[in-house]
Amino acid sequence: MSTQCSRNDDTSWRKRIVVRDGAKPWWYLMAASLEPTTVMHAASGQLNARPRVEIPSGVGKAAWLFLAPALVLIFVFFFLPVLASLVLSATDFDIYAIADPGSTRFVGLKNYGKLLQTPEFWQALRNTFYFALVGGPLTIALSLATALLLNHKLVRFKGFFRTIYFIPFVTTLVAVSIVWRYLYHTRYGLFNYGLGFIGIGPIDWLGDPNWAMPAIILMAVWKSFGYNMLIFIAGLQAIPSELYDAAEIDGAGPVRRFFNVTLPLLGPTLLFVGVITMIGYFQLFAEPYVMTQGGPLRATTSVVLLMYEEGFRWWRMGYAAAIAFVLFIVILLATLLQFRLQKDRT
Amino acid sequence: MILNEPQRKTTGPGPSAGPLRAPGSFAAIEVDRTLVTKIVLYALLIIGAMIALTPMLWMLSASVMPTGEASAYPPRFFPSKVTFSHYGELFTRLNLGRYLFNSAFIALTVTAISLVINSMAGYAFAKLRFRGRDRTFKLLSLGLVLPVQVAMLPLFLLMKNLHLINTYWGVIIPGMSSIFGIFLIRQYALSIPDDMLDAARIDGASELRIYWEVVVPGILPILATLAIWTFLATWNDFMWPLIVLSDESHYTLPVALANLSGEHVQDTELMMAGSVLTVIPVLAVFLFLQRYYIQGVMAGSVKG
Numbered sequence: 089m090s091t092q093c094s095r096n097d098d099t100s101w102r103k104r105i106v107v108r109d110g111a112k113p114w115w116y117l118m119a120a121s122l123e124p125t126t127v128m129h130a131a132s133g134q135l136n137a138r139p140r141v142e143i144p145s146g147v148g149k150a151a152w153l154f155l156a157p158a159l160v161l162i163f164v165f166f167f168l169p170v171l172a173s174l175v176l177s178a179t180d181f182d183i184y185a186i187a188d189p190g191s192t193r194f195v196g197l198k199n200y201g202k203l204l205q206t207p208e209f210w211q212a213l214r215n216t217f218y219f220a221l222v223g224g225p226l227t228i229a230l231s232l233a234t235a236l237l238l239n240h241k242l243v244r245f246k247g248f249f250r251t252i253y254f255i256p257f258v259t260t261l262v263a264v265s266i267v268w269r270y271l272y273h274t275r276y277g278l279f280n281y282g283l284g285f286i287g288i289g290p291i292d293w294l295g296d297p298n299w300a301m302p303a304i305i306l307m308a309v310w311k312s313f314g315y316n317m318l319i320f321i322a323g324l325q326a327i328p329s330e331l332y333d334a335a336e337i338d339g340a341g342p343v344r345r346f347f348n349v350t351l352p353l354l355g356p357t358l359l360f361v362g363v364i365t366m367i368g369y370f371q372l373f374a375e376p377y378v379m380t381q382g383g384p385l386r387a388t389t390s391v392v393l394l395m396y397e398e399g400f401r402w403w404r405m406g407y408a409a410a411i412a413f414v415l416f417i418v419i420l421l422a423t424l425l426q427f428r429l430q431k432d433r434t
Numbered sequence: 435m436i437l438n439e440p441q442r443k444t445t446g447p448g449p450s451a452g453p454l455r456a457p458g459s460f461a462a463i464e465v466d467r468t469l470v471t472k473i474v475l476y477a478l479l480i481i482g483a484m485i486a487l488t489p490m491l492w493m494l495s496a497s498v499m500p501t502g503e504a505s506a507y508p509p510r511f512f513p514s515k516v517t518f519s520h521y522g523e524l525f526t527r528l529n530l531g532r533y534l535f536n537s538a539f540i541a542l543t544v545t546a547i548s549l550v551i552n553s554m555a556g557y558a559f560a561k562l563r564f565r566g567r568d569r570t571f572k573l574l575s576l577g578l579v580l581p582v583q584v585a586m587l588p589l590f591l592l593m594k595n596l597h598l599i600n601t602y603w604g605v606i607i608p609g610m611s612s613i614f615g616i617f618l619i620r621q622y623a624l625s626i627p628d629d630m631l632d633a634a635r636i637d638g639a640s641e642l643r644i645y646w647e648v649v650v651p652g653i654l655p656i657l658a659t660l661a662i663w664t665f666l667a668t669w670n671d672f673m674w675p676l677i678v679l680s681d682e683s684h685y686t687l688p689v690a691l692a693n694l695s696g697e698h699v700q701d702t703e704l705m706m707a708g709s710v711l712t713v714i715p716v717l718a719v720f721l722f723l724q725r726y727y728i729q730g731v732m733a734g735s736v737k738g
Contacts, residue, residue, distance in 0.1 A: 150641035172588035
């Protein structure tokens with residue numbers, strides 16, 4: 089797999105890149121970093137790095153034919169709906185409009201105004217931030233710790249453990265949410281049974297508004313750390329071992345080696361994992377839908393769950409579209425913030 | 435925790451100082467340190483493995499417990515008597531065979547169609563030169579920062595107008611092409627030598643034939659990765675099928691399971707059997723084909 093990418097030995101492109109990256113719009117760099125395979129290439133400017141040759145006639149036409157099905161599908165069933173969503177959020181489209189779309193009226197920013205005055209919305213936003221800002225770092229820390237553990241030179245059976253840790257990630261979210269709901273049962277669940285041995289009294293995991301979100305976070309961390317772990321292992325393996333040897337000769341202990349060698353060189357991987365994890369976590373939906381139905385006392389109602397309820401249960405689609413757009417803005421700002429933080433560090 | 439690893443000093447007796455040195459010898463202290471490190475490492479790894487597997491193992495165990503045994507105090511981990519009656523009940527009383535078929539049909543169709551569509555597009559972006567290529571590519575990358583939920587409300591209305599609500603195609607069509615898939619293929623296809631394609635062109639092969647006979651065989655490993663990825667993602671998908679499938683006869687397994695778990699909240703063993711059946715196919719695909727899957731994830735993320 090490592091030979092699949094022909095590398096340009098000429099290093100002059102490195103200089104070109106800097107200029108080139110500066111010229112790229114922020115959203116392009118952002119998107120490129122979200123997409124795993126281009127993360128390195130966008131950063132190193134390998135996109136379009138080939139010399140231009142003449143385009144043989146006929147190839148262009150063939151290219152558009154190859155692209156047509158994908159582009160049409162993505163445009164009609166993704167880009168168009170996203171744009172329509174912006175329009176929808178400026179209307180009062182509701183259950184009556186589904187039967188008679190003509191009754192829809194343009195209301196401008198009224199849905200957004202109403203949203204900002206609704207306590208349920210603010211609570212959903214708070215819950216989602218709670219989930220993402222506690223669950224995200226927790227997942228990343230655990231993934232990195234596991235990756236370091238598996239990457240240790242004294243460890244054998246790496247493949248075996250890697251597979252086991254990855255299993256929760258491939259399982260069906262709805263199914264494991266149901267399983268965890270029983271594990272969290274106040275009386276019959278394994279969690280409280282185990283905690284009972286160390287003297288911690290029964291916790292009403294999913295019935296107590298203070299515990300429901302931590303319970304969901306715990307499950308989400310369990311479910312998704314394996315994926316990030318895999319990315320971190322790949323990142324760790326890309327760090328040349330000479331750097332560690334050099335640091336060791338300089339007298340750097342394991343802690344200093346971690347902070348001075350591992351962490352800085354893991355920068356791009358960390359950014360990728362951070363952005364991917366955060367985006368995923370802001371879209372929290374199935375866990376509360378299955379485990380708590382958003383309760384108790386709406387303590388686990390996420391933004392997406394609120395959007396689903398408003399849009400597809402009560403059919404207030406204009407209002408729900410406004411919720412969806414706020415989610416988009418939040419994700420966008422959070423992603424930009426991570427980019428800014430990364431930039432400041434390097 | 436790994437940071438506390440005792441260091442191997444370079445002042446030791448050289449490269450031969452392995453963990454096999456007898457205690458009492460020159461390197462005894464070093465041997466002990468390595469041994470302690472190893473014990474700590476494996477203890478952590480095994481604890482981690484237990485945490486990762488316990489929920490799955492309990493699910494499996496509870497699914498074969500006699501009725502009521504999974505809701506008893508003290509909770510038990512192993513069944514007193516193994517019974518498969520809950521699995522039988524799923525198929526006879528709860529129509530699970532139907533959902534299994536729906537899930538399999540949708541996931542396999544999406545996988546097959548999306549492989550063709552994404553690989554053609556990915557190849558075109560990687561290897562064919564045409565006007566507007568970079569601009570189109572940038573436009574597509576914009577889509578990666580848009581959360582899918584933003585599209586869902588209008589998409590529902592669109593599907594309603596196309597009379598695709600509550601049909602398999604309502605789930606299949608939006609999954610038939612993915613930006614992620616196109617990017618994955620494109621990245622891999624970049625390594626196809628241009629000379630090979632040009633040689634085929636000089637021989638008079640049509641572009642379609644080049645794609646089919648030169649490109650597809652060359653990108654098989656990444657096609658395998660994408661196939662597994664798409665299958666798992668489609669099988670596990672919940673929100674869109676929940677929205678677009680309104681009639682029980684079209685439910686996929688996750689939608690049916692979420693629905694049943696509300697009605698049968700007391701039937702722990704039955705729900706665990708349903709969860710097992712939902713998870714087993716994806717777990718089997720992953721375990722048998724993980725070489726492609728894991729390599730794909732790792733190669734895709736950080737490739738220098």
